[in-house]
Amino acid sequence: MNKTTRQVDTTTPQADTTTQQAIMSAAEIEFMEKGFAAAKTTAIARRAGVTHAMLHYYYRTKENLFNQVFQAKIQLLADSFTTILGREMPFLEKIEQGVGAHFDFLAANPRLPLFVLREIVDNSDRREVCREVLLPVFKGVIEKLQKALNAEIESGSVAPVSAMDMMLNMVSMNVFAILSLPVAMLLAEVKEEDRDRFLERRKRQIIEQVLTQLKAEKR
Amino acid sequence: MNKTTRQVDTTTPQADTTTQQAIMSAAEIEFMEKGFAAAKTTAIARRAGVTHAMLHYYYRTKENLFNQVFQAKIQLLADSFTTILGREMPFLEKIEQGVGAHFDFLAANPRLPLFVLREIVDNSDRREVCREVLLPVFKGVIEKLQKALNAEIESGSVAPVSAMDMMLNMVSMNVFAILSLPVAMLLAEVKEEDRDRFLERRKRQIIEQVLTQLKAEKR
DNA sequence: GGCGATATTAACAGGATTGTTAAACAAGTC
DNA sequence: GACTTGTTTAACAATCCTGTTAATATCGCC
Numbered sequence: 001m002n003k004t005t006r007q008v009d010t011t012t013p014q015a016d017t018t019t020q021q022a023i024m025s026a027a028e029i030e031f032m033e034k035g036f037a038a039a040k041t042t043a044i045a046r047r048a049g050v051t052h053a054m055l056h057y058y059y060r061t062k063e064n065l066f067n068q069v070f071q072a073k074i075q076l077l078a079d080s081f082t083t084i085l086g087r088e089m090p091f092l093e094k095i096e097q098g099v100g101a102h103f104d105f106l107a108a109n110p111r112l113p114l115f116v117l118r119e120i121v122d123n124s125d126r127r128e129v130c131r132e133v134l135l136p137v138f139k140g141v142i143e144k145l146q147k148a149l150n151a152e153i154e155s156g157s158v159a160p161v162s163a164m165d166m167m168l169n170m171v172s173m174n175v176f177a178i179l180s181l182p183v184a185m186l187l188a189e190v191k192e193e194d195r196d197r198f199l200e201r202r203k204r205q206i207i208e209q210v211l212t213q214l215k216a217e218k219r
Numbered sequence: 220m221n222k223t224t225r226q227v228d229t230t231t232p233q234a235d236t237t238t239q240q241a242i243m244s245a246a247e248i249e250f251m252e253k254g255f256a257a258a259k260t261t262a263i264a265r266r267a268g269v270t271h272a273m274l275h276y277y278y279r280t281k282e283n284l285f286n287q288v289f290q291a292k293i294q295l296l297a298d299s300f301t302t303i304l305g306r307e308m309p310f311l312e313k314i315e316q317g318v319g320a321h322f323d324f325l326a327a328n329p330r331l332p333l334f335v336l337r338e339i340v341d342n343s344d345r346r347e348v349c350r351e352v353l354l355p356v357f358k359g360v361i362e363k364l365q366k367a368l369n370a371e372i373e374s375g376s377v378a379p380v381s382a383m384d385m386m387l388n389m390v391s392m393n394v395f396a397i398l399s400l401p402v403a404m405l406l407a408e409v410k411e412e413d414r415d416r417f418l419e420r421r422k423r424q425i426i427e428q429v430l431t432q433l434k435a436e437k438r
Numbered sequence: 439g440g441c442g443a444t445a446t447t448a449a450c451a452g453g454a455t456t457g458t459t460a461a462a463c464a465a466g467t468c
Numbered sequence: 469g470a471c472t473t474g475t476t477t478a479a480c481a482a483t484c485c486t487g488t489t490a491a492t493a494t495c496g497c498c
C-alpha cells in the first residue's frame with residue numbers, strides 16, 4: 001500500500017493520496033449509504049483498501065470517524081444555502097434561480113437529506129452540530145430574503161408572504177422531491193430511464209408553485 | 220409470564236394479551252425508533268418481557284419479524300389516503316379537509332415517514348411491498364381527484380392543475396413538515412412547549428398554500 | 439391422572455464487530 | 469549505521485448479536 005507523508009497533504013485535497021484520506025472517502029460512502037448503525041468499520045476499511053486497524057489508528061473510534069463525516073456533510077448543506085444568493089437580478093428571477101439551484105444541489109447529493117434526518121432523530125449531540133452550523137446561516141438567509149420580500153410587497157409587486165413560510169415550502173418540496181424519489185417513481189409509474197425527465201419536470205413544477213404563491217392576489 | 224391460548228386471540232386485538240402480541244408491539248416500537256439495522260432482537264425481547272428465544276420461536280428471524288411490522292405500517296400509510304375522501308361537500312372545502320386530515324395523520328404518526336424512507340432506500344423487496352400496497356390506492360385517489368378537479372376546472376372555479384402535481388405538493392409539504400420537525404424547530408428557534416402551536420400554524424399555512432395554487436389566475 | 443401439543447426457559451454455538459497491542463516496517467536525521 | 473518518528477500489519481480480546489436446541493413447564497383433553 002502507498003506510504004503517507006508525515007503530515008497530511010493539504011495541498012491536494014481532492015485525491016485519496018494518503019491512507020487517512022482513503023479511509024475518510026470510504027467512510028463517507030459507507031455512512032451515507034447505510035447510516036451509522038448499519039455501516040461497519042471493517043467494510044469501510046475494506047473499501048479503503050487498508051486494514052481496519054488503520055481506521056482506529058487514525059480515527060480512534062467509529063463514532064469519531066462518523067462525527068467528522070457528519071460535520072462535513074452539515075457544512076456542505078449549509079453552504080448550499082449561502083451560494084443561492086449571489087448576483088444582482090430582478091427579484092422574481094432571483095427566486096426562480098435560487099429555488100432551481102437548491103433543487104439541483106439536492107439532485108446532485110440525493111442521499112444527503114435522508115442521511116442527516118436519519119442521524120439526528122434520537123441523537124441530541126448531532127442536532128447540536130446542526131444548530132451550530134445551520135442556524136446562523138439560515139438566519140442570515142431568511143433575514144436577507146425577508147428584506148427583499150418587504151421591498152417587493154411595499155411596491156405591490158408580490159403578495160404578502162413571510163420569508164420563513166416561503167422558505168419552508170420551498171425546502172419541503174425540494175427535499176421531499178429528492179427524498180421520496182424512489183417512492184414517487186413507484187407511485188407515478190416512472191421508468192428508470194425517465195428519471196431525469198421526471199426530476200426536471202418536478203423542478204419546474206416546484207418553481208411555478210413558489211412563484212404562484214408570490215403572485216397570488218391579496219385576499 | 221402470561222400463558223398464551225393456542226390461537227392468537229383475534230377478538231381483543233388492542234391489548235398484548237399473548238406473548239406473540241407483546242413481541243409484535245415491542246418490535247414495532249424498536250423498529251420504528253431505530254430502524255432495522257440498529258434495532259436488536261434482544262432489546263425487543265427485553266421490552267416485551269420475554270426471553271429472546273420466544274422471538275425466534277414465533278417469528279423465526281429478525282428479518283421476518285421486521286417484514287411483518289413493515290407491511291403493517293405500509294398498510295397504515297395506505298389507509299391514511301383512502302380515509303381522506305369521504306363525505307359530500309363543496310370541492311375546496313373537501314380539499315381543505317383532506318389536506319388537514321393527512322397532516323393530522325402524520326402528526327399522530329411522526330416516525331412513520333422516516334421509518335419507511337429509511338428502509339426502502341436500498342432494499343428492493345421492501346420497495347416492492349410499497350408498490351403492491353400503495354400503488355393501487357394511490358392510483359384510485361389520483362383518479363378520483365383528477366375527475367373532481369376537471370369538473371371544477373371546466374366550470375372555471377379553479378385554475379388548471381394536474382392532480383398528480385397537486386398531490387405531490389401536498390404530500391411533500393405535509394410529510395416534510397413532520398419529518399423535519401426536529402430541524403425545523405432548531406432553525407425556526409421554536410421551544411419545546413410551542414411545538415404544537417408551531418405544527419398547527421404550519422398546517423394552516425400548507426392548506427393555504429394548496430388553496431392558493433387552486434385559486435391562481437389562469438396564466 | 440396421564441397424554442399430547444404447545445409455550446417457555448436456559449444454555450450454548452457461531453459469527454461478526456469494535457477496538458487494542460506488540461512487533462515489523464519505512465524513512466528521514468545525525 | 470544507529471536513532472527517532474510515524475505507519476502498517478497480523479493476531480488477539482471482549483463483547484454483542486442472531487439463531488438453535490434440548491430440557492422443562494403449562495394447558496386442554498381423554
